[in-house]
Amino acid sequence: MKFISTTLITAILPLAHAVGNAIVLNNCTETVYVWSVSSSIDNSQTLENGESYTEQFRHDDKTGGITLKVTTAADGIYNNAPETDYAYTLDSETVWYDISDVNGDAFANYSVALVPANSACESFIWAGGIPPSGIHTASCNADGDIRLTLCE
Incomplete structure (x- = not known):
């Protein structure tokens, strides 16, 4: 029995891996609103100055992404x-x-920064809150x- 338990644990451990979080931090003086959208739309989260919204990375079976x-x-x-989409x-x-950005630039004249905790991964920083030309997609x-981070 002990052999089976050890074998089972050894087989399962590589399948389990830590998953990080998607975080939105509001450093703006005004209130912002965040919706998590996949195949459904969650209720909005209201973020005052200094507040953040966090959700663990997850997969949506219908759309694939969030x-x-x-x-x-x-x-x-x-x-x-106007909205900024992460x-x-x-x-x-x-x-x-x-x-x-969709429908305009929600944070024009303010900085917007999408930064992974892993510094080896690509960051996207919009100093004036307006996306520069090009593709803003990466993996990590x-x-x-x-x-x-809004209004950094």
């Missing part, structure tokens, strides 16, 4: 307000992540956090 939609309007995603897709031990090990 988007954290951030606006400065309480019903922003329902009334086409999207990620968890793929086994890798997380693919990107940042984009899924065991570390990736934080979107």
Whole structure:
């Protein structure tokens, strides 16, 4: 029996791996609103100055990915307000992540930074809150956090 237990544990351990978090930190003086959107839309989270929203990286079976939609309007995603989207897709031990703006630039004139805890992974920093041209997608090990900081 002891042999079976040890064998089972040895077989399962490589399948278990730590998963990091998607974080949104509001350093802006105004309130921001965050929705976690996959095949469904979660209720908005209200973030005052200095507050953050955290969710563990997860996979959506229908869409594959998750988007954290951030606006400065309480019903922003329902009334086409400018939004900053932090999207990620968890793929086994890798997380693919990107940042984009929709319907305008919600944080124009303020800095926006999407930064992984693992410094070897690519960061995206918009000093003026407006995305530069090009692709803003990268991948990193899924065991570390990736934080979107607003008004850094």
